[in-house]
Amino acid sequence: MRAEPELGTAGGSGTKSRARVRAKVPLHRSLLVRLLATSVMIAVCSVAATAWLAARTTSSAIQQEQGQLLSSDTDIYDTLVGYAAAHPNWNGVAPTLRRLAEQTGRRITLTTQTRRTIATSSTTPTAAAALPTRASAVVDPLHTDPALLPDAGANRIDPRAVGPYRLTAAERESLSGRAHKLLACLGGPGSGAALVVGPSGRPSIKITNSALGGVSGDRGCGLAGLALPVASEREPLDRLTSMVNDCLRRRHLEPVKFGVDFVVYGGPPTQTCLDTARRDQLTPYVAPAALLFVATPTGSTTTPAFHFTSANTTRVAGVAGLVLLVTVAVTVVVGTRLVRPLRALADAARRPVEEHQRVPVTTNDEIGYLAAAFNDLAQRRERMEGQRKAMVSDVAHELRTPLSTIRSWLEAVQDGIATSDQALVDSLLEEALLLQHIVDDLQDLAEADAGQLRIHPEPLLVRDLLDHVATAHLGRAETAGVTLATRADGDPELSGDPVRLRQVIGNLVSNAIRHTPPGGTVTLCAHRTADHVTIEVADTGTGISAEDLPRVFDRFWRAEKSRSRRTGGSGLGLAIVRRLTEAHGGTVTVSSTVGAGTVFTVRLPV
Numbered sequence: 001m002r003a004e005p006e007l008g009t010a011g012g013s014g015t016k017s018r019a020r021v022r023a024k025v026p027l028h029r030s031l032l033v034r035l036l037a038t039s040v041m042i043a044v045c046s047v048a049a050t051a052w053l054a055a056r057t058t059s060s061a062i063q064q065e066q067g068q069l070l071s072s073d074t075d076i077y078d079t080l081v082g083y084a085a086a087h088p089n090w091n092g093v094a095p096t097l098r099r100l101a102e103q104t105g106r107r108i109t110l111t112t113q114t115r116r117t118i119a120t121s122s123t124t125p126t127a128a129a130a131l132p133t134r135a136s137a138v139v140d141p142l143h144t145d146p147a148l149l150p151d152a153g154a155n156r157i158d159p160r161a162v163g164p165y166r167l168t169a170a171e172r173e174s175l176s177g178r179a180h181k182l183l184a185c186l187g188g189p190g191s192g193a194a195l196v197v198g199p200s201g202r203p204s205i206k207i208t209n210s211a212l213g214g215v216s217g218d219r220g221c222g223l224a225g226l227a228l229p230v231a232s233e234r235e236p237l238d239r240l241t242s243m244v245n246d247c248l249r250r251r252h253l254e255p256v257k258f259g260v261d262f263v264v265y266g267g268p269p270t271q272t273c274l275d276t277a278r279r280d281q282l283t284p285y286v287a288p289a290a291l292l293f294v295a296t297p298t299g300s301t302t303t304p305a306f307h308f309t310s311a312n313t314t315r316v317a318g319v320a321g322l323v324l325l326v327t328v329a330v331t332v333v334v335g336t337r338l339v340r341p342l343r344a345l346a347d348a349a350r351r352p353v354e355e356h357q358r359v360p361v362t363t364n365d366e367i368g369y370l371a372a373a374f375n376d377l378a379q380r381r382e383r384m385e386g387q388r389k390a391m392v393s394d395v396a397h398e399l400r401t402p403l404s405t406i407r408s409w410l411e412a413v414q415d416g417i418a419t420s421d422q423a424l425v426d427s428l429l430e431e432a433l434l435l436q437h438i439v440d441d442l443q444d445l446a447e448a449d450a451g452q453l454r455i456h457p458e459p460l461l462v463r464d465l466l467d468h469v470a471t472a473h474l475g476r477a478e479t480a481g482v483t484l485a486t487r488a489d490g491d492p493e494l495s496g497d498p499v500r501l502r503q504v505i506g507n508l509v510s511n512a513i514r515h516t517p518p519g520g521t522v523t524l525c526a527h528r529t530a531d532h533v534t535i536e537v538a539d540t541g542t543g544i545s546a547e548d549l550p551r552v553f554d555r556f557w558r559a560e561k562s563r564s565r566r567t568g569g570s571g572l573g574l575a576i577v578r579r580l581t582e583a584h585g586g587t588v589t590v591s592s593t594v595g596a597g598t599v600f601t602v603r604l605p606v
Helices: 008-024 031-057 059-067 074-086 094-104 125-129 169-185 223-227 231-250 271-285 310-350 366-414 422-449 462-480 498-514 573-583
Strands: 107-111 117-120 137-139 193-197 203-207 290-295 458-461 483-488 493-496 521-528 532-539 587-593 597-605
Touching: 031 310, 074 094, 074 137, 074 290, 094 107, 094 117, 169 193, 169 203, 169 223, 203 223, 231 271, 310 366, 366 422, 458 462, 458 498, 462 483, 462 498, 462 521, 462 532, 493 498, 493 597, 498 521, 498 532, 498 573, 498 597, 573 587, 573 597
Parallel strands: 483 521
Antiparallel strands: 107 117, 107 290, 137 290, 193 203, 458 493, 521 532, 532 597, 587 597
């Protein structure tokens, strides 16, 4: 693909210069690496100073704070965990908090994980809003703190969280009567057996005498029958068993079966699956996890164990001042080196356009790359300014000739030198049409440059497009003694503006006919690749020299150095071809051999 004439070789040389500059930047000279190294050095100094200061002045305070966490508030934690295990939310916890505050003399506050207050024992709004920076504990009956609630066991699930396993009043009464009968069968409370009622309301017989242990020691009383699940326990127990077995199947383990005591009867250890399933099952029945803040009535959690003495204050101020001094010094040095070439770029950019100022490239880093890019931009702007002036001159030259012809003939008629006959009118009309053609071409190019060229794509057959163009130019080809032929491999289709595409192919065909001697051939052929349709206009004309090929798409350029219209045309046709092709997302290229012919190739996306 050939570059646009406005850029010419400038675009290519600019790209190459940018690539060369980027390739010359070593890693250790990169501006990014140096800025990163500076930032890391400052950060390391700050972190080191902070770590040293913290290790020297606050280590003992941190240890004391960790050792005093809820040391005297275990009862508060246990009571609130029990409340959360028995209630699905925290709506009625406020009376409990006030009762605990009266008993312990502490100020107690419960919040969500986002520190939104749920309830507080304080009646003062300001005091209730002032929370310590660190929570005393997390109240969650499904993930208890083993140091504060050792009775929860290894699974950390509070035994008071029974959820769907809570028995009805009738079931409790029935099981209680059966348990008392079993206890009497075993010999009563003094025989080494005791009646224990769990949080769900289920009674059980606890054997304290080893002589009564085991099945053979129950004296035929049927202790196993007391452990059978009742009606309200069967459904949640079956659901729990299903959840655990699903987990075991994913781990390729054998299924298991549970009793009401959640002890596995047969099968491999399944503690992880069991704990996960129990938490999932109990979540809807317990209150969500909450942050617990326990403080003194004044708002402090513990008595401060660390005080800033004057020596500590001096030490902190000294270290902070040193870090600040190093930061300022390094920033000034690095900033000065960075700003100097940037100021040179700014001064060059503020100079008048006519001077086309260049800046020296003194570094091999990103600033050097920026300076090289600026010089490349100035060079391209200088070239574009020259092309703009040449464009104005070309337009004036192209319009002057037909206007001069029209004016001279009209003056001749006015002076009586020439007669206004049909031949003169035809000649003046031809010159006027030429002027109109040049103006229309300039308007098309202006719309393309401004991005306002309207394209109305629609599906079309390339074969029909070639036949239409060939038919339109057949008369001109016969007059010039040139054979015009079309050929399409298959039946390619594309989406494009049929009027604009006929203008593209028509300009190429018209150009080929003008430069092909009598007896020559102009061939239009098309074929499709994977994602493009290629249209070629080939002639057996005079050809274009190699040094002229890069300029064939320039505006007002002709191979004749005299810029005559001996071969016809305004010098804008090929420039319009390129603009219209690019508007369709395609490309146009040319190859030629002097004396053998020229081939223009248009590639359009399907």
